[in-house]
Amino acid sequence: MITTVGLTKRYGPVTAVDDLSVDVAPGVVGLVGANGAGKSTLLKVLLGLLPATSGTASVLGLDVATQGEEIRARVGYMPEHDCLPPDVSATEFVVHMARMSGLPTTAARERTADTLRHVGLYEERYRPMGGYSTGMRQRVKLAQALAHDPQLVLLDEPTNGLDPAGRDDMLGLVRRIGTEFGISVLVTSHLLGELERVCDAVVVVDGGRLLRSTSTADLTAASxxxxxxxxxxxxxxxxxxxxxxxxxxxxxxxxxxxxxxxxxxxxxxxxxxxxxxxxxxxxxxxxxxxxxxRRHRMAEVFAPPAAGAGAPGPAVRASDDDQEVGARVGTV
Ligand SMILES: Nc1ncnc2c1ncn2[C@@H]1O[C@H](COP(=O)(O)OP(=O)(O)O)[C@@H](O)[C@H]1O
Ligand SMILES: [Mg+2]
Structure with missing residues (x-):
């Protein structure tokens, strides 16, 4: 579904994605890493919105460097940060986004009604979005990513800002996108524990580098x-x-x-x-x-496989309690 080879993205002196080579299979896949690990940057490069500094990547067999438009026609994107005009209703907004993606008006209206129902927005969908809660805003962002019937969606931190019940609902939706609609999902989070519950596989990045790519079943068996x-x-x-x-x-x-x-x-x-x-x-x-x-201890699960001399130690630290991928430690 997604392949990167030696992919690197620098912003001036900052290396956000560092020589990343990874293959992502179809299904629901998690992209996990601490804040600043390079997750959002990677998604933007995969959508062809940001040029890579070096290396190559393809999405659904299309080259990110030259076929960004074709990629975005087949891939839905839920950005991390809010981008919702406050004086427009969810219905108007999603119809607009679906039309921008090339759907005729009637089809755009039908798809909008369907996707807003799927994400659980009902009568509120006619109200201006300025009055929406964080959970409702996240749902609208998700709906617009699905509106043009993509083969794949890239979801950037969909559980951000949600309370525990809201997180559970959102994770359930993410899972259903994969199982009921047959749309592949790449979903980011800094919390491994929550992705583990809904993903078939997890890719862990730290400091822009690949730390681990593994199926969730292997993850569980490991501990x-x-x-x-x-x-x-x-x-x-x-x-x-x-x-x-x-x-x-x-x-x-x-x-x-x-x-x-x-x-x-x-x-x-x-x-x-x-x-x-x-x-x-x-x-x-x-x-x-x-x-x-027993619940996993992330330090065990993500300790790099016995590496050669001089290799840095485990770069992800996480407590057993919150299962959060912590800050970089111990890298030389
Ligand atoms: N537009 C930008 N200009 C300069 N540096 C950036 C920009 N966007 C992100 N960065 C830097 O790149 C690194 C990776 O950021 P990001 O991709 O947002 O990580 P994540 O989504 O995992 O939190 C961070 O060090 C961040 O400060
Ligand atoms: Mg981010």
Whole structure:
């Protein structure tokens, strides 16, 4: 769907996209990186709106350097920043954008009604957009990206400024664009956790460079761990240790924990792991308080694969709690 080879974009002394080579397959794909990582710049280069400094890129088989207009005819774009005239209604605006994309007036009106319904704007669609909430404005931006029936949409931070419920709604919409309408999606965010939920694959960039490109399934498999908490009963705090021994005997990989801990961390290898935990606890007469698949630790997931000497360390740092791709650290 998208291919870049050695793509570089500089703004004077600032290198926003740095020698980026990546292939993006059809489907719903996330582009993740901290603020300033070069995501918005990359989207503009892919749309043929900004010329690359060096390297090449193609979108749907079209060259970004020479076929920008053809690309924009087939690709929808939701920009990061607001661009909505306050005194115009959503309906008028989206009809206008659809006509600018080449649709005849009648078709533009039909598509507008459809897309505004899909994004969940109803009677409000006739009101001036100046009075809209952030969530409504994001929906209008999304609708105009879809209005000309594109094969692919590039969505720049569609969850920006939304509260948690608004984020969930927007992510659901993004997912449905891919699954129900069969439109491929490239969606950016600085939050890996939210993209992971709706994307088939994720591309991670940092300082304009490619850090990782991987399917979401691989991402999950890379950190499939179970946290097991036992009710110790009268074992003087040794219950977890006993269970660890029993699980190791059953062939389960158990990570070493503290001696007094009631928690175990075990590698998840399908349903058999759950069975082994249940049977082991039952045999030892221990209660199970919790058996839970652990959330990812981004530092583990995105540590670069064992690189050669002199390579910089992991350049993305993120806490386990907010799953946010943090600032650049440790690069030389
Ligand atoms: N028009 C511009 N002129 C100069 N520098 C820019 C411009 N747009 C972006 N940059 C710089 O390029 C880098 C990447 O920015 P951007 O593509 O907006 O990243 P992201 O969307 O990931 O936050 C940043 O250092 C930013 O300051
Ligand atoms: Mg941006």
């Amino acid at each position: 499939a761990l179970l946290v097991v908490e036992v009710e110790d009963g009268d074992r003087d705090g040794r219950g977890a240790q006993l269970l660890a021994g029993a699980l190791r005997d059953a062939g389960v990989v158990v990570h070493p924990g503290g001696a007094a801990s009631r928690l175990l961390e075990v590698e998840l290898a399908g349903d058999a792991t759950y069975d082994a935990v249940r049977d082991g606890a039952a045999r030892l007469g221990l209660g199970l308080v919790r058996v839970q698949q």
